Amino acid sequence: MKVLNKKTDYAVRALLSLASSPGRYLSAKVIAAEQEIPYQFLRRLLQELIHHGLVVSREGASGGFMLKRDPDGVAVRELIEIFQGPVQVSECLFRKQLCKNRARCVLRHQILRIERVVQNEFEKITIGSLLRDLEAAGKVPQQECIE
Amino acid sequence: MKVLNKKTDYAVRALLSLASSPGRYLSAKVIAAEQEIPYQFLRRLLQELIHHGLVVSREGASGGFMLKRDPDGVAVRELIEIFQGPVQVSECLFRKQLCKNRARCVLRHQILRIERVVQNEFEKITIGSLLRDLEAAGKVPQQECIE
DNA sequence: TTTAAATGATACCAATTAAGTATCAGTTAG
DNA sequence: CTAACTGATACTTAATTGGTATCATTTAAA
Ligand code: FES
Ligand code: FES
Numbered sequence: 001m002k003v004l005n006k007k008t009d010y011a012v013r014a015l016l017s018l019a020s021s022p023g024r025y026l027s028a029k030v031i032a033a034e035q036e037i038p039y040q041f042l043r044r045l046l047q048e049l050i051h052h053g054l055v056v057s058r059e060g061a062s063g064g065f066m067l068k069r070d071p072d073g074v075a076v077r078e079l080i081e082i083f084q085g086p087v088q089v090s091e092c093l094f095r096k097q098l099c100k101n102r103a104r105c106v107l108r109h110q111i112l113r114i115e116r117v118v119q120n121e122f123e124k125i126t127i128g129s130l131l132r133d134l135e136a137a138g139k140v141p142q143q144e145c146i147e
Numbered sequence: 148m149k150v151l152n153k154k155t156d157y158a159v160r161a162l163l164s165l166a167s168s169p170g171r172y173l174s175a176k177v178i179a180a181e182q183e184i185p186y187q188f189l190r191r192l193l194q195e196l197i198h199h200g201l202v203v204s205r206e207g208a209s210g211g212f213m214l215k216r217d218p219d220g221v222a223v224r225e226l227i228e229i230f231q232g233p234v235q236v237s238e239c240l241f242r243k244q245l246c247k248n249r250a251r252c253v254l255r256h257q258i259l260r261i262e263r264v265v266q267n268e269f270e271k272i273t274i275g276s277l278l279r280d281l282e283a284a285g286k287v288p289q290q291e292c293i294e
Numbered sequence: 295t296t297t298a299a300a301t302g303a304t305a306c307c308a309a310t311t312a313a314g315t316a317t318c319a320g321t322t323a324g
Numbered sequence: 325c326t327a328a329c330t331g332a333t334a335c336t337t338a339a340t341t342g343g344t345a346t347c348a349t350t351t352a353a354a
Contacts, residue, residue: 001150001231003258006342012254027300041343047302060351061299076254084148109280111150114268118150121261130254153313174329188314194331207322208328 007083010037011045012076015127016134018055018067025057025064052082072128077119087119154230157184158192159223162274163281165202165214172204172211199229219275224266234262
């Protein structure tokens with residue numbers, strides 16, 4: 001069970017780049033290099049972020065992208081919703097109807113609880129909080145992999 | 148973000164069928180009808196459950212499948228692991244190496260925590276517990292959809 | 295005013311995974 | 325003997341994921 005896909009992963013990292021250069025426009029090229037994200041893939045992704053009101057852009061030479069909102073207001077949960085759809089357990093064919101299939105329904109009941117737990121956890125992680133973690137970690141150069 | 152895929156979903160329901168007929172062999176045909184699961188798909192799935200020691204079978208006429216273990220000992224988490232692989236966040240290219248990409252690593256750190264939370268929740272839900280929920284719910288016939 | 299460096303918007307492609315189907319061989323109760 | 329099963333495996337189809345390419349438009353700066 002994979003939780004985050006590449007798009008969400010890349011989006012988090014791109015937003016971390018933007019958040020660490022507040023008030024400046026970073027080009028897709030620069031972000032791609034900084035975070036090792038495939039250029040064209042990143043550009044599409046940034047467009048989606050614009051459409052969802054998370055970043056703004058400036059066209060033309062020396063243009064680029066800038067974080068629109070407060071980094072602490074951008075939760076990973078929102079990014080998951082944008083790039084992977086709403087956190088749901090398994091689509092239920094009987095929504096809004098009578099339960100033909102009570103067994104599945106019972107499972108759903110349990111699982112809606114877990115959905116809320118997961119959403120809650122991802123709500124707590126924001127670009128702002130990650131950036132702070134990053135800065136704290138930065139004090140120890142060349143750190144080992146945590147796992 | 149979809150948590151459970153069809154296979155896991157079907158497996159849970161098939162096991163609920165088996166658990167509610169303890170000591171008897173149910174044929175794939177019967178289970179498929181009872182739970183509205185595609186017959187051949189179900190059969191493959193049952194084989195996997197046999198290989199993982201959750202179910203035993205009897206061949207030949209009036210053969211079928213029977214739950215091998217205590218329903219309370221079969222957690223949904225185990226089913227997720229069987230049919231969707233271990234709960235993981237996003238495969239990390241830098242495992243067991245030095246962190247070239249500290250940003251992603253910081254996210255991983257947070258997310259490994261969430262993994263544990265999720266696993267814990269799914270560990271608590273077992274075929275046995277679901278069956279009891281089901282029986283409790285059964286007292287109210289034709290109940291409405293919970294969501 | 296020309297040009298190079300950007301974004302905006304799409305269309306396309308390849309690989310992988312998920313979901314479902316089909317077939318044939320072997321087993322067993324009746 | 326035979327009908328009803330499981331065991332094993334191969335196949336097909338659809339959807340998703342990850343990535344690439346292209347062309348038009350905008351803009352700062354030489
Ligand atoms: S059957 Fe799906 S929620 Fe009731
Ligand atoms: S970069 Fe993945 S754990 Fe360190």
